[in-house]
Amino acid sequence: xxxxxxxxxxxxxxxxxxxxxxxxxxxxxxxxxxxxxxxxxxxxxxxxxxxxxxxxxxxxxxxxxxxxxxxxxxxxxxxxxxxxxxxxxxxxxxxxxxxxxxxxxxxxxxxxxxxxxxxxxxxxxxxxxxxxxxxxxxxxxxxxxxxxxxxxxxxxxxxxxxxxxxxxxxxxxxxxxxxxxxxxxxxxxxxxxxxxxxxxxxxxxxxxxxxxxxxxxxxxxxxxxxxxxxxxxxxxxxxxxxxxxxxxxxxxxxxxxxxxxxxxxxxxxxxxxxxxxxxxxxxxxxxxxxxxxxxxxxxxxxxxxxxxxxxxxxxxxxxxxxxxxxxxxxxxxxxxxxxxxxxxxxxxxxxxxxxxxxxxxxxxxxxxxxxxxxxxxxxxxx
Amino acid sequence: xxxxxxxxxxxxxxxxxxxxxxxxxxxxxxxxxxxxxxxxxxxxxxxxxxxxxxxxxxxxxxxxxxxxxxxxxxxxxxxxxxxxxxxxxxxxxxxxxxxxxxxxxxxxxxxxxxxxxxxxxxxxxxxxxxxxxxxxxxxxxxxxxxxxxxxxxxxxxxxxxxxxxxxxxxxxxxxxxxxxxxxxxxxxxxxxxxxxxxxxxxxxxxxxxxxxxxxxxxxxxxxxxxxxxxxxxxxxxxxxxxxxxxxxxxxxxxxxxxxxxxxxxxxxxxxxxxxxxxxxxxxxxxxxxxxxxxxxxxxxxxxxxxxxxxxxxxxxxxxxxxxxxxxxxxxxxxxxxxxxxxxxxxxxxxxxxxxxxxxxxxxxxxxxxxxxxxxxxxxxxxxxxxxxxxxxxxxxxxxxxxxxxxxxxxxxxxxxxxxxxxxxxxxxxxxxxxxxxxxxxxxxxxxxxxxxxxxxxxxxxxxxxxxxxxxxxxxxxxxxxxxxxxxxxxxxxxxxxxxxxxxxxxxxxxxxxxxxxxxxxxxxxxxxxxxxxxxxxxxxxxxxxxxxxxxxxxxxxxxxxxxxxxxxxxxxxxxxxxxx
Numbered sequence: 005x006x007x008x009x010x011x012x013x014x015x016x017x018x019x020x021x022x023x024x025x026x027x028x029x030x031x032x033x034x035x036x037x038x039x040x041x042x043x044x045x046x047x048x049x050x051x052x053x054x055x056x057x058x059x060x061x062x063x064x065x066x067x068x069x070x071x072x073x074x075x076x077x078x079x080x081x082x083x084x085x086x087x088x089x090x091x092x093x094x095x096x097x098x099x100x101x102x103x104x105x106x107x108x109x110x111x112x113x114x115x116x117x118x119x120x121x122x123x124x125x126x127x128x129x130x131x132x133x134x135x136x137x138x139x140x141x142x143x144x145x146x147x148x149x150x151x152x153x154x155x156x157x158x159x160x161x162x163x164x165x166x167x168x169x170x171x172x173x174x175x176x177x178x179x180x181x182x183x184x185x186x187x188x189x190x191x192x193x194x195x196x197x198x199x200x201x202x203x204x205x206x207x208x209x210x211x212x213x214x215x216x217x218x219x220x221x222x223x224x225x226x227x228x229x230x231x232x233x234x235x236x237x238x239x240x241x242x243x244x245x246x247x248x249x250x251x252x253x254x255x256x257x258x259x260x261x262x263x264x265x266x267x268x269x270x271x272x273x274x275x276x277x278x279x280x281x282x283x284x285x286x287x288x289x290x291x292x293x294x295x296x297x298x299x300x301x302x303x304x305x306x307x308x309x310x311x312x313x314x315x316x317x318x319x320x321x322x323x324x325x326x327x328x329x330x331x332x333x334x335x336x337x338x339x340x341x342x343x344x345x346x347x348x349x350x351x352x353x354x355x356x357x358x359x360x361x362x363x364x365x366x367x368x369x370x371x372x373x374x375x376x377x378x379x380x381x382x383x384x385x386x
Numbered sequence: 387x388x389x390x391x392x393x394x395x396x397x398x399x400x401x402x403x404x405x406x407x408x409x410x411x412x413x414x415x416x417x418x419x420x421x422x423x424x425x426x427x428x429x430x431x432x433x434x435x436x437x438x439x440x441x442x443x444x445x446x447x448x449x450x451x452x453x454x455x456x457x458x459x460x461x462x463x464x465x466x467x468x469x470x471x472x473x474x475x476x477x478x479x480x481x482x483x484x485x486x487x488x489x490x491x492x493x494x495x496x497x498x499x500x501x502x503x504x505x506x507x508x509x510x511x512x513x514x515x516x517x518x519x520x521x522x523x524x525x526x527x528x529x530x531x532x533x534x535x536x537x538x539x540x541x542x543x544x545x546x547x548x549x550x551x552x553x554x555x556x557x558x559x560x561x562x563x564x565x566x567x568x569x570x571x572x573x574x575x576x577x578x579x580x581x582x583x584x585x586x587x588x589x590x591x592x593x594x595x596x597x598x599x600x601x602x603x604x605x606x607x608x609x610x611x612x613x614x615x616x617x618x619x620x621x622x623x624x625x626x627x628x629x630x631x632x633x634x635x636x637x638x639x640x641x642x643x644x645x646x647x648x649x650x651x652x653x654x655x656x657x658x659x660x661x662x663x664x665x666x667x668x669x670x671x672x673x674x675x676x677x678x679x680x681x682x683x684x685x686x687x688x689x690x691x692x693x694x695x696x697x698x699x700x701x702x703x704x705x706x707x708x709x710x711x712x713x714x715x716x717x718x719x720x721x722x723x724x725x726x727x728x729x730x731x732x733x734x735x736x737x738x739x740x741x742x743x744x745x746x747x748x749x750x751x752x753x754x755x756x757x758x759x760x761x762x763x764x765x766x767x768x769x770x771x772x773x774x775x776x777x778x779x780x781x782x783x784x785x786x787x788x789x790x791x792x793x794x795x796x797x798x799x800x801x802x803x804x805x806x807x808x809x810x811x812x813x814x815x816x817x818x819x820x821x822x823x824x825x826x827x828x829x830x831x832x833x834x835x836x837x838x839x840x841x842x843x844x845x846x847x848x849x850x851x852x853x854x855x856x857x858x859x860x861x862x863x864x865x866x867x868x869x870x871x872x873x874x875x876x877x878x879x880x881x882x883x884x885x886x887x888x889x890x891x892x893x894x895x896x897x898x899x900x901x902x903x904x905x906x907x908x909x910x911x912x913x914x915x916x917x918x919x920x921x922x923x924x925x926x927x928x929x930x931x932x933x934x935x936x937x938x939x940x941x942x943x944x945x946x947x948x949x950x951x952x953x954x955x956x957x958x959x960x961x962x963x964x965x966x
Contacts, residue, residue: 056756064764066761066763066764098764108754108757127761128761128763129761130758130759130760130761130764131757131758131759132756132757132758132759133754133756133757133758134755134756134757135444135753135754135755135756137444137753137755138442138444138755138756141444141755145485145892146892148892149888149889149891149892152888152892153884153885153888156884156888157881157884160880160881160884161881164877197897198827198897201827201889201897201900204885204888204889204892205834205885205889205900205904207885207888208881208882208884208885208886208889208904209882209885211878211881211882211885212838212841212878212881212882215874215877215878215881216841216845216874216878219873219874219877219878220874223870246852247848249848250844250845250848253790253844253848254841254844254845256786257783257786257787257837257840257841257844258834258837258838258840258841259837260779260782260783260786260837261776261779261780261782261783261833261834261836261837262779262833262834262837263779264775264776264778264779264782264833265775265779265830265833265834268771268774268775268778278768278771278772278775278826278827278829278830281827281830281900282830285834
């Protein structure tokens, strides 16, 4: 693990660096592709909605030796025609028997008949009867909650950071939700009220990550206009690289308990709300970890580069680099110049962050006279 | 927890770490002590972990009464449901309002569950309405067996609270006030197949009475089409009718259908109802009613009017959930504010009706959205599953932290333990007070929260390591890392808390437990990081093991990639550093 610590150090120093911001077109392309696949999957497959959306009964039996197919045929004969029957084996050895179109009054006699047929006491079977509008109602509330949350969070982030970051976070959020829904559509996971709620929880998590990254970004780019060495995109990329290990760690640590919940809780108990929440969280968290690094920050950088100050900064930086390249030999700070010339060479793609961050790494070690106390975008030495 | 504060100059590290530690440890001791003193050493377990039945009711918004679903009405309905469930001898049943229009009723195992479920399912609106006309339950063409024609003045309809779920809303009755005479002839025609007995009481003509017996044409056609033998039609008949409207309805057994007048007395005006076994007249089980002041006067008036009518207009219908429970005939005005309902009651059905009547009508109509019954065995399995998942989740998080942060993970693990202890004791102590029950979603919320809590430590640790990489020694690094880590933790925890709060207020059913746990643990995370992790870190930074950067401390400058003190590095050329 100390190798990872070392990696963290080198990322921090800018000795190695991943070009997140500069190559944003690739990430955008990738995300757009995934989003399109998700939407197409949703349109073609639709969602596999649980019985909560259509109404019916779910009976959970204690551990039994009756096979699934056996139980299926027995249940079908008990339920009669016009009811869809789904039987699943649970991790506990019990069965989960789902019969559509039952209500409270019709479920009770079926439970009795089922108990007789399966040879178990009636009251050992756990019935759940769901009204036909329940799932739809939960979804409606969730949508309402989603709307309220988005407004609140955008307002909060706009106050805590700025509106561009708020907007980027929102885009990342929508990205995560679309992908999660798409995964559900394509894989065919069952969508239950638990899933809907898991989806709502993703919001908080996805943003947790994004906020941690933005916080670093805000700090790194503080006083950015006072220097003319690096563009916003370069600093954004540097910030991302510096907080990369932290982001990975927080995501991994968030995912670990969720996967424990998914694989152990779900595996032991079979289908159920626990499993549904955990699965939605797992998919959403993964998408969230990706989007906060590959989507949210590049979008902020894109927005920022369009502002007059940042565009002016960019111009200054490029002009300075051109000048520096011309007067390379006279420079007394060979290291910094080297990085700048590297940038200059890569003029076709100016945001060559590998070089840029290398430059940043060097920059901190500039003699104070050269910086004149201004070029400290990280604010580390306040 | 609003906008993050601009990085402050004073890192607050020179404060009193011991004092903060003392505060949180005293608080923890007080909570745990309170836990044992109050005897609530365990959180109350939810239905899905302890076994029992959970019913979710959803209030329907009635056309014309959009504002009826409001917190006051929901609260009233909740109290009534609670009383009714307790009225059948179910102890420890709880009813809770969740969200804006849901009521969750939890009925523990081992009590009179089935009956309680029925009662909760049928609890709805009760009105006394005059009968305008009646007919056999199926459309007029089909002659149907009439129900128990009896020469006495006892009601013919069967009674007993029968569970039924109103499903898709089908607003039917929007009667126009314009009266037509057309209905009368039809009434006469239908009456031949009607079930009720001829009334012995002679009465003056309908025209002179104060009752409006006319039947609007559209209501008449709905009435003709109504098939009470169809359960769905029976449940939906007269749905959406306001108390002042005329409406149609079926008897609960589906054998008789009615056109009903405007509500004369509302169920809320019944002050007391009792099931009594009538030994004197041999009528069997009857239900006696007492009205309050308003109800008493209204009842006297309407029975006075009804007594003047001819059958079937001399009946008043007791309409529960738009279904006619009973339709006794009235032979004389009933004064004195009390009455009896007799019918083919069993002890059970009489008690159920009395229960419904005495605890009043709900101000709202409810759909039963979800009824879940869990046996104690399944509950035990689910509890075990949740605990195992939690333990495994905790262990792998600790292992990861140990592998990555080594000695530092001690701080993280102890902080996690403090956080867990706080969460557990708060759940146990406050649980009964705020109606919190630890159910499966709450357990999963707690497991998910392990990640959020650990994330805060990671943010802080990474900050400390950043400072170390700049060549600082540990104590200043710990002090300098704090303000920035603090800001990040506050901002991200705030977002997390916001999500939990939104989830809490916009969720229904079981998910509220999840949201509550998540919100609680997020708040506790802030408390623990501020009052425990940070002071502990400050104190430990003075220990040799950490301060010297022992290889197992997780703060070893070498393993962090720092080669030499920063001051020298700053002056040196870059290639030296690159060796790292």
